[in-house]
Amino acid sequence: MADSLVITRKKLQPTSPTRQRVMGVLFIIIGAALWFFFARIAPADQNATFGLVPGGSSVELPPWTVPVASTLNVLAVVCVGIGAFQVARGFKRATNIILGIVVGLFIFGFLVSAAAGKTLNLGGLISTTLVKSVPLTLGALAGILCERAGVTNIAIEGMMLSSALTSCLIASLTQSLWVGVLAGIITGALLALLHGVLSIKYKTNQIISATVINILATGLTSYISQKFMQPIPALNNSGIFQTWAIPVLSDIPLIGPIFFNNTLYVYAMYVFLVVIHIALFKTRWGLRMRAVGEHPKAADTLGIDVFKTRYMAVTLSGMMAGFAGSYFTLGSVGRFDEVMTAGRGFIALAAMIFGNWTPFGSFGAGLLFGFADSLASRLTILRINIPSEFMLMAPYIATMIVLAGVVGRSIPPAADGVPYEKE
Amino acid sequence: MKTTDAPTPEVEKKDAGKIFLEEVTTGGSPKGARTGSRLGQFVLIPFLAVLTGLIIGGIFIMLTDLNVYQAFSRGIGAGFSEAFRVVGASYSALFTGSIGDPVRWVTALQSGDALEIRRAFNPFLESLVASTPYIFGGLAVALGFRAGVFNIGVEGQIFVGAIFAAFAGYSIKGVPAVIHIPLALLAGALGGFLWGYIPGWLKAKTGGHEVINTIMMNFIAFRLSDWLLSGPMKAPNQFNPVSPPIEPSAVLPRFFGPPTRFHLGFFVALGVAYLVYWLLFKTTWGFNLRAVGANMFSAKYAGINVTLNIILAMSLSGALAGLAGANEVMGLNHNLAMAFSSGYGFDSIALALLGNNHPIGVVLAALLFGTLRNGATRMQIAAGVPIDIISILQAVILMFIAAPAIIRTIYRLRAPAGGDTGVTVRGWGGG
Numbered sequence: 001m002a003d004s005l006v007i008t009r010k011k012l013q014p015t016s017p018t019r020q021r022v023m024g025v026l027f028i029i030i031g032a033a034l035w036f037f038f039a040r041i042a043p044a045d046q047n048a049t050f051g052l053v054p055g056g057s058s059v060e061l062p063p064w065t066v067p068v069a070s071t072l073n074v075l076a077v078v079c080v081g082i083g084a085f086q087v088a089r090g091f092k093r094a095t096n097i098i099l100g101i102v103v104g105l106f107i108f109g110f111l112v113s114a115a116a117g118k119t120l121n122l123g124g125l126i127s128t129t130l131v132k133s134v135p136l137t138l139g140a141l142a143g144i145l146c147e148r149a150g151v152t153n154i155a156i157e158g159m160m161l162s163s164a165l166t167s168c169l170i171a172s173l174t175q176s177l178w179v180g181v182l183a184g185i186i187t188g189a190l191l192a193l194l195h196g197v198l199s200i201k202y203k204t205n206q207i208i209s210a211t212v213i214n215i216l217a218t219g220l221t222s223y224i225s226q227k228f229m230q231p232i233p234a235l236n237n238s239g240i241f242q243t244w245a246i247p248v249l250s251d252i253p254l255i256g257p258i259f260f261n262n263t264l265y266v267y268a269m270y271v272f273l274v275v276i277h278i279a280l281f282k283t284r285w286g287l288r289m290r291a292v293g294e295h296p297k298a299a300d301t302l303g304i305d306v307f308k309t310r311y312m313a314v315t316l317s318g319m320m321a322g323f324a325g326s327y328f329t330l331g332s333v334g335r336f337d338e339v340m341t342a343g344r345g346f347i348a349l350a351a352m353i354f355g356n357w358t359p360f361g362s363f364g365a366g367l368l369f370g371f372a373d374s375l376a377s378r379l380t381i382l383r384i385n386i387p388s389e390f391m392l393m394a395p396y397i398a399t400m401i402v403l404a405g406v407v408g409r410s411i412p413p414a415a416d417g418v419p420y421e422k423e
Numbered sequence: 424m425k426t427t428d429a430p431t432p433e434v435e436k437k438d439a440g441k442i443f444l445e446e447v448t449t450g451g452s453p454k455g456a457r458t459g460s461r462l463g464q465f466v467l468i469p470f471l472a473v474l475t476g477l478i479i480g481g482i483f484i485m486l487t488d489l490n491v492y493q494a495f496s497r498g499i500g501a502g503f504s505e506a507f508r509v510v511g512a513s514y515s516a517l518f519t520g521s522i523g524d525p526v527r528w529v530t531a532l533q534s535g536d537a538l539e540i541r542r543a544f545n546p547f548l549e550s551l552v553a554s555t556p557y558i559f560g561g562l563a564v565a566l567g568f569r570a571g572v573f574n575i576g577v578e579g580q581i582f583v584g585a586i587f588a589a590f591a592g593y594s595i596k597g598v599p600a601v602i603h604i605p606l607a608l609l610a611g612a613l614g615g616f617l618w619g620y621i622p623g624w625l626k627a628k629t630g631g632h633e634v635i636n637t638i639m640m641n642f643i644a645f646r647l648s649d650w651l652l653s654g655p656m657k658a659p660n661q662f663n664p665v666s667p668p669i670e671p672s673a674v675l676p677r678f679f680g681p682p683t684r685f686h687l688g689f690f691v692a693l694g695v696a697y698l699v700y701w702l703l704f705k706t707t708w709g710f711n712l713r714a715v716g717a718n719m720f721s722a723k724y725a726g727i728n729v730t731l732n733i734i735l736a737m738s739l740s741g742a743l744a745g746l747a748g749a750n751e752v753m754g755l756n757h758n759l760a761m762a763f764s765s766g767y768g769f770d771s772i773a774l775a776l777l778g779n780n781h782p783i784g785v786v787l788a789a790l791l792f793g794t795l796r797n798g799a800t801r802m803q804i805a806a807g808v809p810i811d812i813i814s815i816l817q818a819v820i821l822m823f824i825a826a827p828a829i830i831r832t833i834y835r836l837r838a839p840a841g842g843d844t845g846v847t848v849r850g851w852g853g854g
Binding site: 154198202204205207208209211212213214215216218219220222223224226227228343346347349350353387389390392393396397399400403404405412 | 487573575625629630631632634635636638639640641642643645646647649650653654766769770772773776809811812813814815816817818819821822825826828829
């Protein structure tokens with residue numbers, strides 16, 4: 001009895017011995033890379049200055065200065081140390097968190113090296129990163145809602161693009177941003193219903209039915225934009241949501257202006273993250289939805305209506321994607337341009353996979369991808385000799401690596417993409 | 424299947440394609456083996472899907488025309504006549520833009536003026552030009568589907584193929600065209616091959632789903648071409664991000680003088696289509712590949728190397744897509760520019776399914792899509808209907824092809840005995 005208990009425990013451990021060693025070696029490689037690429041060639045007596053001014057803040061913080069060479073050396077040693085410990089003993093359950101920390105250290109080292117002898121506005125960088133992560137995270141949440149119930153969704157891009165148009169159009173017509181947001185959400189829901197009917201009722205391949213939506217969305221939005229919104233500028237002028245400072249929280253130095261002086265979309269993202277996490281993993285509703293996504297037949301046997309659950313999940317997903325889409329017009333530029341989402345729906349898909357189909361994981365991935373994006377636009381200013389295009393490739397490559405299971409392993413819901421046949 | 428297989432004599436009593444199709448369409452039940460019902464399914468459903476797509480497109484054109492609404496305010500009769508006039512004008516512009524004006528053909532031929540004849544027949548030739556990348560793209564997707572892999576990365580593979588072909592086109596100098604053209608085409612195929620090999624390898628070795636990986640590879644290809652064109656491959660003394668022009672020896676020859684652009688690529692595409700047909704249906708390798716697509720597990724049980732076949736299928740699919748990129752560079756643009764391929768990759772999915780993943784069907788569907796795409800340009804100029812109407816048409820057609828039950832409901836057709844020909848691609852849950 002005691003033996004069997006021990007065995008079950010061992011099975012539950014999230015890291016296999018192989019993975020433990022692979023991760024340890026990876027940490028050591030990151031540490032070595034820090035030394036080889038940055039610390040080794042860092043000039044001895046230079047400082048890196050980080051501005052801590054995110055903008056819109058009443059509290060001014062003095063810039064933060066660090067000596068480049070010694071900081072980089074310390075970072076490299078810490079990474080190697082963590083790696084050595086990982087190989088020898090292992091961090092067990094905390095491995096993923098440690099991985100995040102090591103990647104964070106590497107990015108910090110990169111920034112220190114980039115800012116050597118110069119000033120880099122770290123506050124501004126974090127602030128842009130957060131803003132750029134918003135559509136990615138919201139889009140990823142849309143994907144999670146759908147895929148956790150067993151319906152794949154690569155139509156996030158199409159849904160976001162369509163709702164970007166309708167929310168802008170309706171907001172321009174009604175002169176009300178809120179009605180615009182509502183229109184965006186409804187658009188997303190309608191397209192999702194199409195996806196649902198095709199893939200649940202007609203059992204079309206879900207990737208094809210999503211492709212239908214993506215092609216349709218590109219065609220419809222460009223058509224309407226050319227036919228109506230470009231000739232009549234009044235139809236393409238929605239205005240944008242202003243930033244609201246949250247009273248007390250926004251006064252915290254540095255953190256306040258970055259996280260609590262934002263538009264509706266950032267706050268909504270916080271709320272949705274928490275709500276969806278709790279709903280998925282702590283409620284009966286979420287358990288049922290995940291059951292449908294993992295093993296629909298078992299769920300059906302237990303009396304859960306698989307079709308109804310899937311329709312609901314797909315519609316919710318569309319509403320979320322619609323909300324995310326309205327960000328592009330009402331939360332960002334206040335006008336619609338053809339194919340303005342520019343593949344962000346697919347990066348959102350990547351963020352969802354990278355985050356292993358969990359809300360907070362996706363948020364982390366969204367931040368990472370948003371960081372790559374915001375850094376890409378600053379590379380020329382910082383005179384770093386990495387082409388910005390490579391920075392923009394990073395999210396896709398990272399996702400492929402994670403999907404392949406080389407570093408971590410992201411595991412989709414078991415019945416994701418499989419139409420359910422009731423017997 | 425009978426119709427599409429007709430051009431080649433049936434050597435065996437039951438050739439491989441037939442066996443495969445029976446497996447897929449009937450699930451082994453002898454009832455559905457009647458070819459009559461299947462013939463109806465393969466010809467009638469695509470035809471009705473296209474027809475319904477055009478009708479829906481027409482309704483959409485009516486609904487988005489402001490003149491129609493003004494006419495309806497004058498009276499119902501005026502409204503309807505205006506609505507039909509608008510749609511008629513649009514579709515006749517689509518026709519003359521893609522096929523040509525028969526009256527003009529006759530007058531041009533009578534006048535005997537060579538330039539006028541070329542101009543009169545140019546719309547038709549342009550449709551063939553527009554169809555060429557579709558043939559390659561459609562074949563790429565179809566080959567993947569036959570092996571049970573979903574290559575949604577055709578767009579990226581087209582880009583990489585174009586990059587390779589352009590590089591081979593302008594960097595190799597002083598070679599006769601007989602050598603240079605095949606070399607550049609092969610370079611394009613190689614680029615696509617590599618871009619398909621990576622997701623294929625990942626799928627076979629790690630189980631990473633090819634749809635996700637090919638989507639990611641698409642965007643990597645876009646960024647890669649952005650970078651190459653703004654740096655390493657940028658033409659010197661050029662302000663715009665374009666590559667140097669390819670050598671004249673790498674240009675696919677055009678058959679007639681300007682303004683026509685009809686070039687050798689079209690016949691290359693037809694040749695490749697035949698090659699794919701031969702590979703898929705007349706070789707053991709093609710049989711193995713289709714067996715893997717029909718049922719991976721039973722193929723494995725029968726001793727077929729599934730890993731190898733998946734990798735090969737993705738790579739060859741990529742190579743076909745790469746040829747589409749090479750064709751565009753060598754036949755039309757003669758250099759590599761940013762974002763030169765606008766959505767060929769995604770449209771290819773629609774037309775592969777429209778052509779029932781069969782090379783002959785793909786060629787026919789590609790001709791249709793090329794014609795639509797070419798005609799839409801004229802429709803935009805003459806009737807003020809944005810060119811994006813064809814994306815809407817294609818989406819609707821794809822929807823009907825993917826869910827034939829909708830078409831059957833509309834036209835009250837009977838369902839075939841064995842159910843629909845499904846696409847045997849799994850979701851990423853793998854179940």
